[in-house]
Amino acid sequence: MYTIGEKEVQAVRKVLMRKKLFRYGVGTECERFEKRYAKFVGAKHVVQTASGTMALTAALVGLGVGPGDEVIVPACTYMATAISVLAAGAIPIIVDIDDTITIDPKAVEAAIGPRTKAVIPVHMWGLPCDMNAIMKIAKKRKLLVAEDACQSVGGAYKGKMLGAIGHAGAFSFNYYKNISAGEGGAFATNSKKAYERGSIMIDCFRFYWDGRDPDLEPFAANGARASEIAGAVLNVQFGRLPGLIKTMRAQKKRILEETADTALAPIRANSLDWECGTHVMYTLPTAAQADAFAKKINGTVASKTGRHVYTEWDPVLGHKGAHHPALDPFKLKENKDCRKKYTKKMCAKSLDILSRTVFFGTAPTLRASAVAALIKKIRKAAREVL
Numbered sequence: 001m002y003t004i005g006e007k008e009v010q011a012v013r014k015v016l017m018r019k020k021l022f023r024y025g026v027g028t029e030c031e032r033f034e035k036r037y038a039k040f041v042g043a044k045h046v047v048q049t050a051s052g053t054m055a056l057t058a059a060l061v062g063l064g065v066g067p068g069d070e071v072i073v074p075a076c077t078y079m080a081t082a083i084s085v086l087a088a089g090a091i092p093i094i095v096d097i098d099d100t101i102t103i104d105p106k107a108v109e110a111a112i113g114p115r116t117k118a119v120i121p122v123h124m125w126g127l128p129c130d131m132n133a134i135m136k137i138a139k140k141r142k143l144l145v146a147e148d149a150c151q152s153v154g155g156a157y158k159g160k161m162l163g164a165i166g167h168a169g170a171f172s173f174n175y176y177k178n179i180s181a182g183e184g185g186a187f188a189t190n191s192k193k194a195y196e197r198g199s200i201m202i203d204c205f206r207f208y209w210d211g212r213d214p215d216l217e218p219f220a221a222n223g224a225r226a227s228e229i230a231g232a233v234l235n236v237q238f239g240r241l242p243g244l245i246k247t248m249r250a251q252k253k254r255i256l257e258e259t260a261d262t263a264l265a266p267i268r269a270n271s272l273d274w275e276c277g278t279h280v281m282y283t284l285p286t287a288a289q290a291d292a293f294a295k296k297i298n299g300t301v302a303s304k305t306g307r308h309v310y311t312e313w314d315p316v317l318g319h320k321g322a323h324h325p326a327l328d329p330f331k332l333k334e335n336k337d338c339r340k341k342y343t344k345k346m347c348a349k350s351l352d353i354l355s356r357t358v359f360f361g362t363a364p365t366l367r368a369s370a371v372a373a374l375i376k377k378i379r380k381a382a383r384e385v386l
């Protein structure tokens with residue numbers, strides 16, 4: 001979240017004073033947000049959820065992913081990406097990222113096996129994956145694509161909005177995301193069936209409120225309904241989004257342009273003009289240089305965030321796929337032919353790239369003079385380290 005203020009206070013106040021805090025009904029805040037967001041990303045259906053994790057799970061279940069299936073995920077993402085696969089009853093297959101810090105399409109293709117049903121391209125740190133390559137592979141190899149756009153709300157890839165390029169997409173509105181209601185999420189899809197099945201994951205009695213499709217078979221699922229208060233906050237935050245993205249994209253471009261004559265190598269971008277612009281990243285020749293550079297500019301080494309590298313996903317690597325062994329996807333007989341072997345060294349290429357990559361966040365509230373000071377600091381650090 002980059003900015004929040006009086007407008008959000010007024011919107012929440014209105015909801016509270018109305019004393020109608022339930023999300024269903026005509027003209028509710030959640031309904032309004034879903035319609036606006038669907039139009040914004042260009043998807044037929046958007047369902048607001050309580051979290052990005054549940055949005056991802058709903059997207060996968062919506063697409064029909066379940067026991068017996070493998071789903072390809074990148075080695076660098078928040079653990080929720082892999083957890084959502086397990087929550088759907090399937091098995092995550094972890095593959096390398098490339099020098100774009102997003103999933104390597106070649107690694108995706110190489111990892112496809114007889115049980116592989118889907119891939120989750122994760123648009124990490126506001127950076128779009130190579131969606132043309134991924135969609136091409138998906139078409140050729142009959143894979144479903146569920147985009148994890150949790151960290152890329154408002155971003156696009158070559159003009160197409162992230163989260164609405166694949167068969168389904170998920171977004172997070174938690175505190176750290178581009179727009180926020182403190183917690184929250186949404187999933188998007190053009191498929192009516194995925195929308196209906198995903199909706200049941202979010203609310204088991206959804207059809208009671210919305211009317212029931214005779215073709216839809218209800219099933220048991222936990223709830224993750226969005227709150228009307230979150231809807232109200234998001235409607236205000238949503239209005240701020242295009243301006244925030246525009247400012248951050250411009251700030252990132254300025255920093256890249258004004259450090260282009262240093263020895264620093266920015267990461268390869270899949271779609272620089274359309275990405276969120278939330279993070280500037282450089283990959284250095286060695287991990288030691290990355291450590292030194294990060295220290296000098298108050299940046300972060302990508303391998304050291306403590307939560308975005310597969311080696312840190314203990315429940316996944318340790319095969320603790322559920323709270324009870326009988327529900328654990330790693331132990332289900334339906335998954336006996338799925339590949340489940342993980343080692344800490346399995347994606348050595350990703351570990352190498354991440355240990356040499358330094359990032360820092362752009363900030364829409366930063367004045368031009370502060371950006372100039374930051375650029376000066378980066379240039380000085382580059383001279384000292386490289």
Ligand SMILES: Cc1ncc(COP(=O)(O)O)c(C=O)c1O
Nearest residue numbers: 051052053078080150151172174
């Ligand atoms: C890439 C990614 N996927 C999924 C999630 C899960 O979102 P949430 O925290 O809203 O459940 C996050 C949240 O940080 C994320 O960064």
